[in-house]
Amino acid sequence: MAEPMDTSHILHPSSQGHALASAGWLDAHFDCKRPEYELILRSVGIxxxxxxxDAGAGSGSFLRVISEEVGPTGRITAxxxxxxxxExxxxxxxxxxxxxxxxTQQGDLMSLPFPDDLFDAAxxxxxxxxxxxxxxxxxxGEMCRVVRPGGLVAIKEVSVTTWNFTPGDPARMWRLLDAVQDTDAQVHGLMRVPELATYLKRGGLQDVSQRTVPVERRQPLRASERQFIGEIIGWVARxxxxxxxxxVDRAYWKSMIDAQSPEHPMNAEDFYHYEVQFLAVGRVPIDA
Ligand SMILES: C[S@@+](CC[C@H](N)C(=O)[O-])C[C@H]1O[C@@H](n2cnc3c(N)ncnc32)[C@H](O)[C@@H]1O
Structure with missing residues (x-):
């Protein structure tokens, strides 16, 4: 039997070594963004x-909203x-x-364990x-294969280049992202987000659209928002x-690992956070 992966150095890991992918973290994440996430999902056209x-369903945060969209005559595979x-x-x-x-199904997005044309949407x-x-x-390519002609493929991600935590110099974040984008695959994936529509078009999808939804949070933060935002800043700061x-930048980011630090923006009366969520949707061609 293969040795379990050592994930002790990863923040909120899954067993597959992905950071920010454990069920407890995903629940907190969804709770923090619920209104915007529900709005985005309901705008897909399901x-x-x-x-x-639901491809990469995590702890199943989106399943309830999907089930409300498809109703009792619909079906979901997570x-x-x-x-x-x-589990x-x-x-x-x-x-x-x-x-x-x-x-439910354990499986990999890159080789989906489903026959062609099984779904109406991914x-x-x-x-x-x-x-x-x-x-x-x-x-x-795999999502296009398993969705029937005329069905939809929808991808939602946050663009990390829009992360802003005020007060503070926003250029510090840009310098950090620039410093790690070539070596940190997850940061690269989060910086690529505005190109998702281009990827869908290149994948042969039609009627491709891309829209954005801002997420804004300010004082007073709910306890769960404080916890979540503190941890996400700590993740990037590390x-x-x-x-x-x-x-001077490294010292700043070191101090950001501790949300209690007096320098931490969340401890400011006028703390303000925004980020931009992206939704890219395309239709599987009828004549594919
Ligand atoms: C950040 S979580 C998001 C979960 C859920 N979609 C949500 O938004 O709450 C990413 C999920 O994708 C899963 N994942 C990562 N790579 C995957 C792959 N190649 N195939 C399927 N799932 C994958 C991880 O295990 C994790 O549960």
Whole structure:
């Protein structure tokens, strides 16, 4: 049997070595962005009665909204690479069933374990960030294959280049992203987000659209928002260690690992955070 992966150095890891991918973290993440995330999903164009693939379903945060969109005559298949996340979804469905039947499947976006044309739509949220450029192309190809002609492929991600935590010099974030983008695959995936529509078009999808939804948070933060934002700043701040950034930047980011630090923007009365979420949607060609 293969040795389990050492994930002790990764923040909120899945068993597959992905950061920010454990069920507890994903629940906190969804709770923090719920209104915007529900709005984005409801704007995709999913219809009642459809069979939808949730590709990279995590702890199943989006399943309830998808089930409301497809209604009792629809169906969902929730797929994730991490078996422990699939187990969490199964347990939750056993405890609280949804409006429509839901099947679960452990599997990889890049080689989906489904026949051609099985689904009416594929929804892929916060997951392409883990794929390099070739893997993203392969995953889009796979989603196109398993969605029927005329069906939809929808990808949602946050663009890390829009992360702003005020007060503070925004250029510090840009310098940090620039310093790590070539060596940190997840940062690269999160910087590539505005190109998602281009990837969908290159993948042969039609009627491709891309829209953005801002997420803004300010004081007073809910306790869960404070916890989540503190941890996400800590995640990016740790990336400054060992870079060639100026010493003053590295010292700043080191102090950002501790959300109690007096320098931390969340401790300012006028703390303000914004980021931009992207939704890219395309239609599988009828004559493919
Ligand atoms: C950040 S989580 C997002 C989960 C969920 N979509 C959400 O937004 O709450 C990313 C999920 O993608 C899964 N994942 C990463 N790479 C994958 C791949 N190649 N195939 C399938 N799932 C993958 C991870 O295991 C993790 O559960």
């Amino acid at each position: 219809r009642r009665g459809w069979h939808v693939l 797929l994730d690479l991490a078996p422990e996340n699939v 969490v979804i199964e347990q939750r469905l056993a405890d609280v069933p949804l409006e429509c039947p839901v099947e 929804w892929c949220a916060n997951t392409t960030q883990y794929l390099n450029d070739d893997e993203l192309t392969a995953a889009i 990336k400054a260690e060992g870079t060639a950034l100026p010493e």
